[in-house]
Amino acid sequence: MKTNLRRFRFERGELSQQQLAEMVSVCRQTIVSIERGDYAPSVKLALMLAAKLDTTVEQLFQLEEKDYV
Amino acid sequence: MFKTDPIFWGASAVFVLMLALFAGWHYQYWLALLIIPALLRPTMASLGAARKYVDERQMSLHYRSGNVGFAVTLLMCVFFLAKLELEENHDFEYFAAVIVVGVAAKALFHVVFSRNYREGATKIILVSGLMIALFSIMDARSVGGMLMSALPGLAVAGIGLLSIRYPRPVGILSILAAGLLILLMVTVGQRNSPSWWGLAVGVLLIGVPLVTAGVCLLLGDPPAAEEPGMEGK
Structure with a gap:
């Protein structure tokens, strides 16, 4: 899964990973893992991230060809 | 590095308590109980x-x-069970009990967490009955004896099948059956096999699943969410 979380974080006032983590009540390591593509967030967390970054889930995350296999 | 929240302080308190108890009484189980803060x-x-x-x-x-x-824990139990049995040490039964209780607990919580209570309860009663029948025939010495020994377990399994059609009556019946089986084990079972821990494991393995299944059947499934456009249908 491709993620634009890092780009949106910088575009929305250069939020730090810790600040964004606190905004959605997760630990910083979870944001790190999502940005690295190691962890796919739940629908709830994806919606919360999108809301806090003033965007949509589709803008934040996109499926890649390999995800369909 | 550590999150200092109420769980952290609770786990730390248990950790210190276990260390203090070990310092006071040098029994290994105080140290073994350090699994509490680790898994809290x-x-x-x-x-x-x-x-x-x-x-x-x-x-x-x-x-x-x-x-x-x-x-890994269960495989280690199987390893030590086999080791003790080969040494003709009957303490291997402790490991068998750990395996059965562990697997049963996992299966039971799986059913409860799935919230598919009715179907789960049927599975619990059915499997409990078959397990009771299986363990009962292990001690029988003839085919007739095997059939007779298997009857109570098969009856419980039959009750499980009935629960598909009559959930609430079977719910009450399985709670009563659990009470009766526990009573039999505590009275007749204790005369034949006086080991208290074997009895406790037996009561746990039969009582907990049957009572859980009974409660699940009485509770029923949570109402399903209505699909759009289904109002009034």
Whole structure:
């Protein structure tokens, strides 16, 4: 899964990973893992991230060809 | 490095208490009980008691590592069970009890967490009945004896099948059956096999699943969410 979380974080006032983590009540390591593509967030967390970054889930995350296999 | 929340302080208090108890009385089990602080957070979160102190990624890691840890623990039990049995040491039964209780607990919580109570309850009663029948025929010496020994277990399994059609009456029946079986084990069973721990495991293995199944059948499934456009149909 491709993620634009890092780009949106910088575009929305250069939020730090810790600040964004606190905004959605997760630990910083979870944001790190999502940005690295190691962890796919739940629908709830994806919606919360999108809301806090003033965007949509589709803008934040996109499926890649390999995800369909 | 450590999250200093109420679970951290609770686990730390238990940790210090176990160390103090070990310092006072040099028994290894005080140290073995250090599993309590180690497993406090994931266990509480799994039971839904401390969700706000564990984020979803951590929970997912706990689930995955917990499953691997559970499999390793059971394999170690099988190894020591085999070792003791080959040495003709009957303490191997302790390991058999750990395996059965562990697997039964996992299956039971799986059913409860799925919230598919009715179907889950049927499965619990059916499997409990078959397990009772299986363990009963192990001690029988003839085919007739095997059939007779298997009857109570098969009756319980039959009750399980009936629960598909008559959930509430079977719910009450399974709670009564659990009471009766426990009473039989405590009276007749104790005369034949006086080991208190074997009895306790037996009561646990029969009583807990049947009572859980009975309660699940009486509760019924939670109402399903209505699909759009289904109002009034």
